[in-house]
Amino acid sequence: QQQVKQSPQSLIVQKGGISIINCAYENTAFDYFPWYQQFPGKGPALLIAIRPDVSEKKEGRFTISFNKSAKQFSLHIMDSQPGDSATYFCAASLLNDMRFGAGTRLTVKP
Amino acid sequence: DAGVTQSPTHLIKTRGQQVTLRCSPKSGHDTVSWYQQALGQGPQFIFQYYEEEERQRGNFPDRFSGHQFPNYSSELNVNALLLGDSALYLCASSSGQRFNQPQHFGDGTRLSIL
Numbered sequence: 001q002q003q004v005k006q007s008p009q010s011l012i013v014q015k016g017g018i019s020i021i022n023c024a025y026e027n028t029a030f031d032y033f034p035w036y037q038q039f040p041g042k043g044p045a046l047l048i049a050i051r052p053d054v055s056e057k058k059e060g061r062f063t064i065s066f067n068k069s070a071k072q073f074s075l076h077i078m079d080s081q082p083g084d085s086a087t088y089f090c091a092a093s094l095l096n097d098m099r100f101g102a103g104t105r106l107t108v109k110p
Numbered sequence: 111d112a113g114v115t116q117s118p119t120h121l122i123k124t125r126g127q128q129v130t131l132r133c134s135p136k137s138g139h140d141t142v143s144w145y146q147q148a149l150g151q152g153p154q155f156i157f158q159y160y161e162e163e164e165r166q167r168g169n170f171p172d173r174f175s176g177h178q179f180p181n182y183s184s185e186l187n188v189n190a191l192l193l194g195d196s197a198l199y200l201c202a203s204s205s206g207q208r209f210n211q212p213q214h215f216g217d218g219t220r221l222s223i224l
């Protein structure tokens with residue numbers, strides 16, 4: 001069963017713009033929320049992750065915003081570059097379970 | 111520092127056959143988890159191996175089995191292959207059994223069933 005809903009399915013952004021991908025989860029026991037970046041022919045690479053005791057985490061151009069009460073979290077990519085074009089997956093996990101969203105295909109146009 | 115390595119990269123089989131996929135975890139990691147990623151979908155958890163035993167299992171039939179060796183490497187075996195088994199099979203490694211920590215993925219094995 002799907003426990004992590006990700007949107008949008010695809011996203012087109014101009015170079016220099018902000019890309020925003022959203023995820024919603026159901027199980028309030030989840031306590032670790034990573035984002036993965038996947039290029040064609042490659043495995044997912046961990047981009048950034050957050051735990052529910054903080055509302056925001058920033059690493060370079062990538063920021064996770066976390067809303068515990070709404071059971072939602074989002075990835076913001078600032079100053080998006082063509083090299084950011086990839087599929088992004090959110091995930092939610094706890095001690096003995098990990099669920100992925102269906103993915104967002106991001107295209108950054110030059 | 112070698113990351114997670116998987117072999118082979120591509121494999122073509124026919125229905126009813128059996129297949130074995132292999133994974134070497136990242137240096138320093140002792141836990142291996144296997145995932146199935148269908149085209150256009152997120153990875154689905156198959157099972158996890160720690161201390162040479164299957165510790166967690168997702169909603170996959172018994173046709174999917176595995177093994178972990180003393181050097182922490184792992185194999186995924188699939189018997190009686192079905193067309194629906196066509197997918198990218200990913201191996202992820204971590205230090206310890208917990209899922210709520212960073213997992214490092216390999217580039218996967220693309221399995222095609224004819």
